[in-house]
Amino acid sequence: MPVDAEKEITRLYKALHSAQDEIGKTYYRWRKVALEFAGDNVKPLDVALRAAEVFGKDIGKSFLPRMNWLKGEEGFMMILGKALAGLWITDGGLATAEKGENPGEIFIKCTRDPWPTWAKEFGVSMEEVALCRERMYQSVLEDVSMFMNIPLKIELEKAISRGQGETVMRLYKTE
């Protein structure tokens, strides 16, 4: 039976997007459970940020085998930036890493992100979405900084509105 390329690609594409959709929603379902257990005295944003930290820490460990100084500082920062952008893409976003004007400065730009939409479905603020991504990336960088002995920082410069515009994060070396 000849392969119907359109049919195969459509099936794959749908499967990928529904998997991403489910993963996003599962996160918010779990967030609800965590808040129930946490009780009324705990701020939801604190719980979400703590979760972002835990995710980031674990993801950071998986970055370490790929860290490589052989291409020098510029090369290293770009590889790292691409890895962070890649993480966003896996999460369903459309992200890129671009070299900034200052040495070793990288901008990670996301022009399309499904997370604010999922957040809305679960009544979660867009601000939380943006802060969580920032915290997750900061937490990824903790182990990377220690591992490479380079103080690295990442900051949210501009947050995306619901599915529109561009979120920009600045990755740089503090020294």
Place this chain on the structure above:
Amino acid sequence: MPKTIFEWDYSDYPGAKTYPHLFKPIQIGNLIIPNRIKYTATEENLNGLDGFVTDQGAAYLAQRAKGVVGGLCFMQGVYMDEARMGQGYVGQAAAWDDKFVPGLKRLADAIHDALAVAGIQLMDCGRVGAVDVEYGHGPSAVPQRLRIFRPMKEMTKDEIKAMIQQHVDAAKRGVEAGFDIMEISGIVGYLVSNFVSSYTNRRTDEYGGDIRGRMQAVIEIIQGVKAVIPEDMPLGIRLCAEELLDDVRGNTAEESMESYKIAEEAGVDYISCTLGWQESIYPVISRDIPMGNWIHLAKRAKEHVKVPISMAYRLFKPELPNEKIGAGELDIWEMCRPMIADPLMPKKVLEGKEEEIRHCVACNLCLARLFRDAPMTCYINPICAHEANAEFADPQPAEEEKEIMIVGAGPAGLECAYLAARRGHEVHVYDKRAEIGGTLNEARHAPYGDDELWTCVEYQKVMCEKAGVNFHLGTEVTEELIEEEMPDSVVLATGPIYPGLAVPGGDSDKIVYLADVMSGKADVGKKVVVWGNRKPGIGCALHLAKQGKKVTLVGKDKTAGFDVNPSFKWRYYIYMRQNGIVAYNDCVIEEISDAGIVVKTYDGYRWPINCDTIVLAQREPNESLKKAVQSEGIELFVVGDALIPRNLSSAVHDGYRIGMRI
């Protein structure tokens, strides 16, 4: 006067004439070593979980002690802290208390029984340690690159002092146990190397900073140990000549040489030249690295220090170390894996019996087992780690002599043949091919060192000849032949079958067999699909990619190389990437057309791949002749890939086990 422990005279041995530099004495500190051979410290996970020496461990070492023919034989590195942060392997020997001395003495005695020089190694595994506790310890808490290792805690100054004292106390126990020479292990990411490396030592106190500061803890260990061991007991250290950690800003080669000089100044009597870390991204000792690749580092070391330099690392044959010692570029030939694979390797060299050596094939299964908390096993040597078990180590003559027909002269059949013949059976090996070696005849053409696998067959051939095995090559075994010969037992070692593809287009003339491709008999187009993602398929894919073909690997296993041990598999993944080979795993071939094939994933996605040739490398057990043997009521054994397609190791181990029981 330097001390001599045992006198050896090699003058009458042929090997001493062929390799004169290997069999001449050397003075290390105040001790004379009769030759230039050293069995290096080797963890084998054979000790009790509590660190006590076992019968298995003692028997393992006793064999290697015989092998060094009067040279240096080291026991594995011992851990020295009760908290077990320094313990890297579940079965590592301990020396943190006097209660371990009797066990250590057993090992020293076993080495002395073979008239060899007994060495003990002190090894806190540092970053690679804490196998059974929550945290590892080190100069700084640098996160682990490899997830299998524990998170790290930075040592306080008091903890560093305590660690140094643990080395001193363990050294005293080594002396009490009767060892003749002592060594500090500073290799591959263990604690000493963690202090020395700029990658893992970020301290700003006196134990960190520049290379001198990073060596401070090592200096204190050396001086502390020196102070408690006798004058005629040499102390050595294993240190990295190159860490191969440039990608994470480890030491430069100059810093490494500086560490050698500092260790010499601190009082070591020899340095064992090592390289690479567990965390290095470069391969160091696997089969894809040519033998002798690293020997230049010994020369470099000798240019920087005056104490003797010993070195291992892919020195699997005596020629090169003999030459380098003769040229003054090396002093002592170290071996680890060559003597795991054949404990008597240097003895055979001395006796002029090199053709009887079972050569290590640098697969690193032995290492892979250690990191999975399993007792060591050798891919090629079925006796390894069974030395205490007489059934394995010294198979007895059979109670009843049988006439045995072995069908297949591949590694499984040959292994079984010589052992069964040695035990008194009359053994006849048949093969329809005109030569021995089975599928290895073709498999050895795969790139990245697979030609070394052939050493297995060369060894088995010699063993078969010595044991009086009868060969009937170029003879296909049929039901009629079995009926005619009516042997007492039949061993089917026929190798696997490579079934065709029962799919539309399965009779396509694009399809060729693995063996024909590897031997160059088949016409192979520019675009090739290799069906079967285990080792034979990978070897074939690499072989073809090296000829400039565009190769796609398709297979049923979830990952490619399911049958390759993890310590080697990562090499194949890199080579596949480098050679542009795409692997579709967890897939089947659904259809073959003029244009190529259609691949289908386990969950039903399909896509076409253009190709001119499809290579069948997917294996199945070989059932042929089984019924014929059984219907005659003849005792039947099936070994190797004919039983279940696996790897060379399984063939050898199967063959040996049946050979010792039949």
